[in-house]
Amino acid sequence: MRIRTKPHEIVERALELSTADGCVVIADEESSANLRWAGNALTTNGVTRGRTLTVIATVNGKEGTASGVVSRSAVTAEELEPLVRAAEAAARGAGPAEDAQPLVTGTPASPGFTDGPAETSSAVFTDFAPALGEAFARARAGGRELYGFAHHTMVSTYVGTSTGLRLRHDQPTGTLEVNAKSPDRSRSAWAGRYTRDFKDVDPTALDAELAVRLGWAERKIDLPAGRYETILPPTAVADLLIYQMWSAAARDAAEGRTVFSKPGGGTRVGERLSGLPLTLRSDPAAPGLESAPFVIAHSSGDDASAFDNGLPVPATEWISGGELARLTTTRHSAALTGLPTAPGFGNLILDAGGEKSLEEMVAATERGLLLTCLWYIREVDPATLLLTGLTRDGVYLVENGQVVGAVNNFRFNESPVDLLSRASEAGRTEKTLPREWNDYFTRTAMPALRIPDFNMSSVSQGV
Amino acid sequence: MIVATDPHHGRTSVPHSIDAAFAALPLRALADAALARARALGSDHADFRLERIRSASWRQRDARPSGGSDTTDLGYAVRVVHGGSWGFASGVDLTMDGAAKVASQAVAMAQLSAKVIKAAGSDERVELADEPVHEDRTWVSAYEVNPFEVADEEKAALLADFSARLLRADGVAHVDASLLAVHENKFYADTAGTVTTQQRVRIHPELTAVAVDGTTGEFDSMRTIAPPAGRGWEYLTGTGWDWDSELERIPELLAEKMRAPSVRAGRYDLVVDPSNLWLTIHESIGHATELDRALGYEAAYAGTSFATFDQLNKLTYGSSVMNVTGDRTAPHGLATIGYDDEGVEAQSWDLVKDGTLVGYQLDRRIAKLTGLGRSNGCAYADSPGHVPVQRMANVSLQPDPGGLSTEDLIGGVERGIYVVGDRSWSIDMQRYNFQFTGQRFFRIENGKLAGQLRDVAYQATTTDFWGSMEKVGGPQTYVLGGAFNCGKAQPGQVAAVSHGCPSALFRDVNILNTTQEAGR
Numbered sequence: 009m010r011i012r013t014k015p016h017e018i019v020e021r022a023l024e025l026s027t028a029d030g031c032v033v034i035a036d037e038e039s040s041a042n043l044r045w046a047g048n049a050l051t052t053n054g055v056t057r058g059r060t061l062t063v064i065a066t067v068n069g070k071e072g073t074a075s076g077v078v079s080r081s082a083v084t085a086e087e088l089e090p091l092v093r094a095a096e097a098a099a100r101g102a103g104p105a106e107d108a109q110p111l112v113t114g115t116p117a118s119p120g121f122t123d124g125p126a127e128t129s130s131a132v133f134t135d136f137a138p139a140l141g142e143a144f145a146r147a148r149a150g151g152r153e154l155y156g157f158a159h160h161t162m163v164s165t166y167v168g169t170s171t172g173l174r175l176r177h178d179q180p181t182g183t184l185e186v187n188a189k190s191p192d193r194s195r196s197a198w199a200g201r202y203t204r205d206f207k208d209v210d211p212t213a214l215d216a217e218l219a220v221r222l223g224w225a226e227r228k229i230d231l232p233a234g235r236y237e238t239i240l241p242p243t244a245v246a247d248l249l250i251y252q253m254w255s256a257a258a259r260d261a262a263e264g265r266t267v268f269s270k271p272g273g274g275t276r277v278g279e280r281l282s283g284l285p286l287t288l289r290s291d292p293a294a295p296g297l298e299s300a301p302f303v304i305a306h307s308s309g310d311d312a313s314a315f316d317n318g319l320p321v322p323a324t325e326w327i328s329g330g331e332l333a334r335l336t337t338t339r340h341s342a343a344l345t346g347l348p349t350a351p352g353f354g355n356l357i358l359d360a361g362g363e364k365s366l367e368e369m370v371a372a373t374e375r376g377l378l379l380t381c382l383w384y385i386r387e388v389d390p391a392t393l394l395l396t397g398l399t400r401d402g403v404y405l406v407e408n409g410q411v412v413g414a415v416n417n418f419r420f421n422e423s424p425v426d427l428l429s430r431a432s433e434a435g436r437t438e439k440t441l442p443r444e445w446n447d448y449f450t451r452t453a454m455p456a457l458r459i460p461d462f463n464m465s466s467v468s469q470g471v
Numbered sequence: 472m473i474v475a476t477d478p479h480h481g482r483t484s485v486p487h488s489i490d491a492a493f494a495a496l497p498l499r500a501l502a503d504a505a506l507a508r509a510r511a512l513g514s515d516h517a518d519f520r521l522e523r524i525r526s527a528s529w530r531q532r533d534a535r536p537s538g539g540s541d542t543t544d545l546g547y548a549v550r551v552v553h554g555g556s557w558g559f560a561s562g563v564d565l566t567m568d569g570a571a572k573v574a575s576q577a578v579a580m581a582q583l584s585a586k587v588i589k590a591a592g593s594d595e596r597v598e599l600a601d602e603p604v605h606e607d608r609t610w611v612s613a614y615e616v617n618p619f620e621v622a623d624e625e626k627a628a629l630l631a632d633f634s635a636r637l638l639r640a641d642g643v644a645h646v647d648a649s650l651l652a653v654h655e656n657k658f659y660a661d662t663a664g665t666v667t668t669q670q671r672v673r674i675h676p677e678l679t680a681v682a683v684d685g686t687t688g689e690f691d692s693m694r695t696i697a698p699p700a701g702r703g704w705e706y707l708t709g710t711g712w713d714w715d716s717e718l719e720r721i722p723e724l725l726a727e728k729m730r731a732p733s734v735r736a737g738r739y740d741l742v743v744d745p746s747n748l749w750l751t752i753h754e755s756i757g758h759a760t761e762l763d764r765a766l767g768y769e770a771a772y773a774g775t776s777f778a779t780f781d782q783l784n785k786l787t788y789g790s791s792v793m794n795v796t797g798d799r800t801a802p803h804g805l806a807t808i809g810y811d812d813e814g815v816e817a818q819s820w821d822l823v824k825d826g827t828l829v830g831y832q833l834d835r836r837i838a839k840l841t842g843l844g845r846s847n848g849c850a851y852a853d854s855p856g857h858v859p860v861q862r863m864a865n866v867s868l869q870p871d872p873g874g875l876s877t878e879d880l881i882g883g884v885e886r887g888i889y890v891v892g893d894r895s896w897s898i899d900m901q902r903y904n905f906q907f908t909g910q911r912f913f914r915i916e917n918g919k920l921a922g923q924l925r926d927v928a929y930q931a932t933t934t935d936f937w938g939s940m941e942k943v944g945g946p947q948t949y950v951l952g953g954a955f956n957c958g959k960a961q962p963g964q965v966a967a968v969s970h971g972c973p974s975a976l977f978r979d980v981n982i983l984n985t986t987q988e989a990g991r
Contacts, residue, residue, distance in 0.1 A: 040856075043584075044961055046768045049593045050584045054559035055576055056856040058546060076623075079542040082563035098541060101623025103631075106535045130583060137583060141590025148592060155771035157961040185961075187771035198771075263645060264683040264690055271688025308538030309530070383774075384897040388908060388928060391690060392989040396906050396928075398899045419897070419904050419930070421988035447963040465906075465988060466930055470774070470899035 015059070016122045016176075018088070019168035022063055025092045028099060029073070030066035030111045031170040032317045034306060035059065037125035040161040041132055047153050048144040055130050059083070062306050064314045065095035066111065072104030075314055077307045105315075107308050107340040111171040112318040115302055118176040125164035126178040132160045136206045143211040147188065150219055156186040160206060165304055173318040177300040180204045183446050186211060187401060188218035190225075195414065196471050197221035198380055198401035200243060200441035202450050204296070221380070221402055227413030229405050231467075237376035238462035239369055239406070240427075242440035242454035244382045248395070248424040249288065249358060249454070250445045251385060253326065255393055257311040258335035262345040267393035267425050268335055275335060277347060282330040282428040286360045290353030291323035296439060297451040299354025311352055313338035321351050327428075355451035360434035366456045369435050371409040377462070378404040378411065381443035382420070393423045398468050400443070417471070418464035433458035487611045489670050493523050493656040497565065498668070502660035504567035505549045508574035510662060514551040514558075514581075516599060517574065518661040520812060521547040522855040524653065525619060529626050531648040534634035536627060546855035549574045553581035555596030556588060559858045600838035600846050602815050604664040610809025612671040613802050614703035618652040621704045626650060629707055630676075633718055637680045640722030642729070644690075645681040650674070650707075651699070651955060653967070657812070665814035673805055673967055674706050675699030675955050680721050682729050691925070693725035694910055696746040696892040698952040699967065701803040711803070724911060724923070731923040734912065736984040740887035741929065741977045742880045747909045748868070749952025749970035750893040755933040756788075756795055757866040757970065758959075759902040760822045761849075762831035762841065764861075772961050774900025777933065778828055780841060786828040789937025792871065795823035797832055797864040799848050804865040805953045805967035808848070812859035815848040822866065826937075834861040853964040860960040867951075867971035874945030877974040883942070887915040888927065888982065893952075895928070906930040908985070928983045939980060944973035 013021075015035040022033040041055045062079040076098025080091050133140075136158065147154045160182040167175040182203035189196045197218040201209045240248075261268035261275040268276045292301040303319040305312040316338050326334050334350045342349040370378055385397035396419060403415040435456040442452055502519040509517030527541040547570065548561040558581025562573040588595060618626075634646040655671045676697060683690040697712045706712060743751070758776070763769060765776040778786055788795075799817035801807050808817050813835045822830045833843060834850040851862035881889055892910025899905070912927040913920045931939075953969035 040962070042962055043587075045587075046770060048591055049595045050556070050587050051768055052557050052559060052858050052860075053580050053584050054561070054858055055580060056561045058561075058563050058856055060542075060544075062542075074536070077538075077540045079540065080545070081543065082545045082565065084565075094541070098539070098623055101627065102529075102536045102539065103624075103627050104536070106532065106537055130580060133583070137587050138590060141587040144587070144591030144593070153767075155767065157771060159962060185771055189770065193767070193770075193775070263681075264685065264688065265645070265681055265692075269688060269690070271686075273685065307528075307540040310537075314538070383900060386895050386897045388895045388906075389926070389985050389989060392986070392991065394985055394989040396895065396897045396988075398897070398904065400900055417899065419899070419906060421906075421983075421985070423989055426990060447958075463988065463990065465983070466904060468899040468904035469777070469932065470901035470903050 014124055015166045018061060019166050022088060022092055023168055023170055025089050026065065026170060028065035028096045029068045032064040032111065032314065033168045034062040034304065035166040037164040038161060039127045039129065040159065041128055041130045042157065042159040043133060043137065044157045046155045048148050061091065063092050063095035065099045067096065067099040069104060073108035074099045074102045075105045076102055077314055079306065107313040107315055107338060109315040109339045111169050111315060112173060113171045115173050115175060115318045115320055117174040121166065121174045121176045126162050128160050128162040132206050133158065140211045143215040146212060147215050151191060152219060152222060153189045153191060154186060154215065155189065158184050167304060167318055169318055175302050175318055179300065181450055182206050183441060183450055184209050186214045186218060188215065188222055190222060194471060195222050195225035196401045200443060202439060202441045224404055224411045225402065225414035229413045229415050231415045233418065233464050233466045235461040235463055238459045239373065239376060239378045240457045240459060241366055241379060242438055242456055243443050244379055245358060245454040245457050246440050246442040246452040247382050247385055247444045248427065249356060250442055250449050251395060252393065252424040253356060256335045258337045258345045258347050259341040260310060261335055266390060277332050277335060280331050281327060281425060282431060284330055284360045284431055284434055286327055286330050286358060286428060286434065287325055288327035288358050289323065289325045290355050290357065292321050292354060294355050294357060297355040297453060299451055303351045311336040313340055316351060319351055324350050357437065357453045358455060359437045360455060362434040362436050362455050364435045366435060369456055369458060370406050370411065373406040373409060376406050377415060378406050383444055385444050388421065393425050394421060395423060396421050417468040419466045419468055420463055421465045422463050427459055430459055430461065431457045432460050489609055489611065489668050490656055496521065498658040500567060501547060501565060501570040505570040505574040506660065506662050508571040509549065509551050509578060512575065512578045514553040514578060516552040516662055518550050518659065519547065520855065521658045523656045524854060526653045529630060529650045531630050531634055533645055534631045534638060544854050548855050549577040550858060551577045551581055552597050553578050554585045556581045556584040557597055558584065561856045597836060598839045599835040600844065602835065602846065605810060605814060605816060606664060606666060608667045608810060610669045612701050612807060614672045616704040617654060617672055618674055618704045619654050633678055633714065636718050637678065637721060642682050642726045643680045643722050644683040647679045650676045659810065659812065659814055661814050667810040667814060669809050671701065672703050673699060673701050674703065676707055680725050682725050684729065691728055693721050693728060694892065696910060699805060699955050701805050701807055727923050728911065728925060731925045733986060734924040734927045734982060734984050736982055736987060738979050739982050740884045741980045742877065742884060742887065742889045742915065743975055743977060744877065744889065744891040745948065745950035745952055745972045745974060746892045747890045748972045748975060750896050751907055752866060752868055752970045752972055754896060754898040755902055755905055757863045759933065760831050761861055761863065762833055762837050766837065769959065773959050777901045777903055782828055784827065784829055787826055788823045788828050788934060789826045790940045791826045792943050793823055793826045793937055793940055794869040795866060796820065796869060797822050797830065797847065797866050799864050801865045801969065801971065803951065804969040806863060806865045806969060811848040811850045812852050813846065813850040815846045818847045820847050832861060832864055837861060851966055853966055857962060857964050860964060862959065862966045863957060863968045865969040868943065868973065870946045870949045870973035871943045872946065874943055874973060877944055877948050880942060880944055880974055880976045881915055881920065882918040883976060884915045885917055888924065889913040889915055889920060903932050905933065926985045928985050930981050930983055936977065936980065939977045940975050941978050942976040944975060948973040
């Protein structure tokens with residue numbers, strides 16, 4: 009017999025079956041639909057539907073509390089009890105967990121906990137797909153090739169605990185990326201959007217935007233490696249700051265092994281990172297960027313604890329007025345470091361009060377580079393958080409406020425922490441899709457940043 | 472320290488059967504229901520793939536458990552060619568009705584795709600290269616002990632013991648340990664009549680020692696260079712890697728690294744150890760010779776390739792000592808299989824011969840599209856929820872049969888650097904410009920190692936770098952490296968892949984000082 013019951017019923021049944029000292033059950037119901045295209049034609053597409061049940065058992069012992077985490081997709085009725093027992097066995101085999109804490113209590117139940125999951129399907133593309141076909145036709149007529157991907161997922165997560173929590177969160181996530189190339193592939197441009205439902209994205213408008221950028225690239229300008237005044241667009245700022253936040257675990261900093269460690273001990277919390285009045289924050293209720301208002305941790309790690317499931321996620325300022333205000337902590341690492349509890353984040357917003365659009369920042373540039381996006385970003389040195397990577401799909405030379413042509417691509421070596429300290433201007437904050445990390449993190453709002461001396465380490469021939 | 476991982480080294484692997492619980496699933500009945508529905512709806516081709524993938528991690532921080540997970544993904548997928556378009560759908564309902572419904576969804580997606588293609592005025596149609604029918608084949612990878620049959624207590628105790636050995640040493644402030652293991656079962660059936668059932672096991676242990684200078688605030692780390700392998704638990708207990716030797720040396724190497732001088736940027740000859748070179752091969756050859764990428768099918772995401780199709784049999788990829796193969800059959804390789812996810816039998820072939828590009832990695836659609844004949848078996852999906860895409864074979868640099876030892880390669884360098892272990896990697900979207908760091912960099916002076924250097928990165932263009940390869944080492948230097956986490960495609964998929972290589976000597980390579988790059 010297959011389980012056809014509602015997720016909350018499965019959660020309740022798993023909790024009933026538990027014989028451990030504590031138990032957390034997470035049911036994830038996921039559906040997705042996607043379209044992928046290359047050379048003005050669809051290549052692959054698909055719809056998926058899945059359910060994953062995660063059981064976290066905690067077992068008290070003389071030396072501490074142990075935890076065991078076991079997840080299964082497509083769980084059948086007869087597999088439910090073995091799954092719970094497997095989590096309990098894993099807990100007993102693991103030894104005391106260093107992040108052990110009492111399971112969370114007191115978070116009010118979510119409305120709709122007993123309702124069925126939200127779902128997406130190919131219907132999300134009902135209006136978008138014909139518009140995409142029209143964009144292909146326009147691109148072909150205009151001498152452009154379109155490549156890209158549209159993806160929509162809906163995840164309904166149900167969390168129940170033996171301490172009485174009954175929480176539910178529905179997370180829609182849509183991404184649209186369009187890459188336009190000239191038929192000889194010597195020119196390339198990119199645009200991306202985050203969307204919750206594909207009602208606010210227009211592929212024909214993106215094609216028109218990319219046509220302008222391909223037009224800019226008709227004039228080629230070769231520039232050597234070096235340090236250039238550079239305008240980083242919001243998507244590039246998002247990619248850099250996401251990595252910075254992934255490196256912002258308080259415990260690692262307190263142990264002296266990150267860029268946020270203070271020489272001699274402790275962390276850099278309270279230190280000024282930027283001369284600009286930058287605020288870097290996350291807020292589960294941010295309009296258009298809504299994310300889970302409570303911790304959902306399928307396992308423990310450096311900046312997450314399975315024991316914290318259900319803990320409220322408050323709006324948090326990570327950088328306030330240019331000063332480092334918070335590092336990510338679990339309840340355990342907060343106690344270790346003496347810093348406030350600051351759970352991980354589902355969105356990231358940088359704001360410096362700037363009013364200028366990207367176009368206005370370009371218009372105010374005497375001579376500099378305008379990037380489109382960054383790619384293949386990897387950490388070179390954790391001590392400085394030096395990252396390397398490449399520019400991609402359009403580096404434009406700006407002279408006297410006008411784009412005058414496209415420059416070759418570059419490899420960069422830069423630290424986002426240093427960039428914040430050197431940024432001379434921040435533009436208007438706007439929703440943006442990170443290019444590199446959007447498989448993992450999508451909900452961001454960022455301004456463009458002006459960097460007076462961005463380090464272009466070498467020239468890349470890649471287009 | 473390098474321990475050879477010659478494919479035939481160590482004990483003979485124990486033959487295993489397909490896991491009984493997987494074999495007991497209604498594999499054929501579900502496939503029949505799905506394929507019958509696809510046929511009835513008029514599909515030209517349909518394939519059904521049911522997978523169960525168990526992935527687990529065990530993590531310790533300073534020898535104490537710090538998190539872990541044990542995840543099993545079970546589901547199935549139906550892919551069709553219908554009306555000249557692809558359609559794909561997946562599901563988890565293991566009933567005949569459920570499988571038929573998913574087949575209908577796949578056909579509906581193909582019809583949606585066809586509409587978009589028509590609206591765009593395109594006449595492109597999907598066709599697949601021929602492949603012999605493989606009826607009722609089973610294949611199991613080479614391993615001795617399934618890591619999932621080892622008690623968690625034993626795993627935790629071994630990781631704690633390894634960590635404790637490092638923590639006992641002076642200068643080691645912290646140790647992070649992790650063990651990843653995967654047990655993968657796949658059942659595949661298609662409308663041509665191929666039916667395959669397969670089982671793979673792979674494992675990746677890793678330990679990192681961290682040193683912190685409390686006064687200056689400086690810190691650094693040293694990670695084990697044992698590669699992930701298509702082996703079982705025996706990999707941690709003496710087969711395929713000498714853990715005792717490696718763990719014993721790390722504290723001393725880390726302490727030396729903390730004291731080491733910062734490199735002077737400039738041009739150096741490099742002897743690159745297999746523990747580092749595998750990743751350079753992966754990025755600059757492995758991905759560059761994926762023909763779907765070269766043709767533009769990854770253009771929007773992972774990028775294209777400088778090794779374009781018109782360059783086949785013409786492009787000078789590197790020096791004349793460069794010979795690279797694609798191989799789906801290497802024992803213990805992470806990309807080793809019996810049959811790919813399109814029912815194509817595993818093969819081995821040349822990619823670069825005497826420095827010239829002579830081959831690509833293919834799936835059935837790309838093979839047909841380019842007229843290259845039979846696919847060489849590079850279609851792979853990382854889960855039942857994902858469509859098979861062209862994924863990397865084990866791409867390996869061949870040793871010189873009579874080649875030198877690593878020590879002798881170093882002996883041929885007057886002023887250079889010996890690079891060991893991988894760390895940071897990045898390459899551009901056409902696979903030209905790359906930058907790599909490592910775990911350990913040793914100065915070479917007059918043919919001898921002369922202590923470690925810090926802050927080193929090497930940066931080059933692919934063909935310049937491989938063109939500067941003067942010598943490859945002998946079989947005694949050959950090691951099968953690799954990774955669990957090669958990313959490609961949209962939606963994103965990860966695949967495990969191995970790369971074998973000998974040590975090799977490169978002349979006049981650009982070395983950066985990473986602290987200078989950081990503006991310090």
